[in-house]
Amino acid sequence: MAVRSSRQQGHMLRHLRIIFLLLLLAAVILGQWQARSLVTSWETPLWVLLYPINGDGSDVATNDLNTFDDLRFSALESFFRREAGRYGIDLDEPVVVRVGPVPDAPPPLPPTDGGPLAIAWWSLKLRYWAFTLDDGDGPPADVRIAVRYFDPAGNPRLPHSLGLAEVRVGIVNAYADAEYRGSNRVVIAHELLHALGASDKYDPTSNLPRHPDGYAEPDRQPRYPQQKAELMGGRIPLAPGEARIAGSLDEVIVGPLSAREIGWSD
Ligand SMILES: [Zn+2]
Known part of the structure; x- marks a missing residue:
């Protein structure tokens, strides 16, 4: 019994x-x-909250985090105002970027060699992590991005950043150094676009932008060197087989395919 x-x-x-x-x-x-x-309606401003995190526990990252404020990211807002405007989005501030409180726990990181189940489990944990975040004083965030800061001296290469549309969450790995602020903002904008449904437009094996969609000026004659990067193409093509990272959002545009993917055009 x-x-x-x-x-x-x-x-x-x-x-x-x-x-x-x-x-x-x-x-x-x-x-x-x-x-x-x-x-994706783009009828009201999109609220993006950035959550600063010390990625490597270094003093350099701590010092940089202490100067982390909304102003550092106003260039992101003007970038999205400029680019959305080119596609006829009629908002003064299509994207508002604010710095959220430091999270109690860092985001769960993706499995390095897991199968689909491990990835599904991680995505659930990431969803839960995003759910526990404090959005601060403003309205609830539409997109939440963890920005993990690393000391460039101890980390010559950073793990891949990512942005997930299903969760509307990004994890950005950035350098805690004033010299990298421009390129950090390019990575944040790239992952934000992923979180809004845009796809990569570069070849993952070579990191080279794909022609035509990953080029800022695909019809430019001569084609090389390009002057700017397409945000999801990632880099500025200089010659066949050669491209460089954009130093700031001034060197970046959102191309027609990426714009369509995030609902800026039909
Ligand atoms: Zn990407």
Whole structure:
């Protein structure tokens, strides 16, 4: 009898777990649909919150985080005003960027060699992390981006940054150095566009922008050197097989395909 009831309990627990997971899935799907339909209308400003994080525990990152304020990111807002305006988005501030409070915990990082299940599990954890964030005084954020700062001296290469449309969350790895502020903002803008549904427009093996969509001026004659980067192409093509990182958002535009992907044009 005792055996039987514990087996029944096991069944019930399993059922409860399945019901819980189904409810979670339903909530996730519903939340996604709502976020999507709210964000891509471009009828009201998009609220982006940046969450500063010390990526390597270094003093250099701590010192840089202490000077982290909204002003440092006003160039992001003017970039989006300029680019959205070119596509006829009639808003004074299409994108508002604010600095959120330092999170209690860093974001969960993607599995390095996991299968689809590990990635799905990580994406759930990331969703939960975003859910626990404090949005500060403003309205609830449309997109949340963790910016992890690293000392350039100890980290010659940074892990890949990422932006997920399904979660509307980005994780940006940045250098804690005044010299890198311009290029850090380019990476933030790139991952923000991913979070809004834009795709990469470069070849992942060579990191070279793809022609024509990853080029700022695909019809330019001669084609090289290009003067600017397409935001999702990532780099400025200088010659066949050669491209450089943009130093600031002044050297970057949003091309027609990326604009269409985020709802700036039909
Ligand atoms: Zn990308």
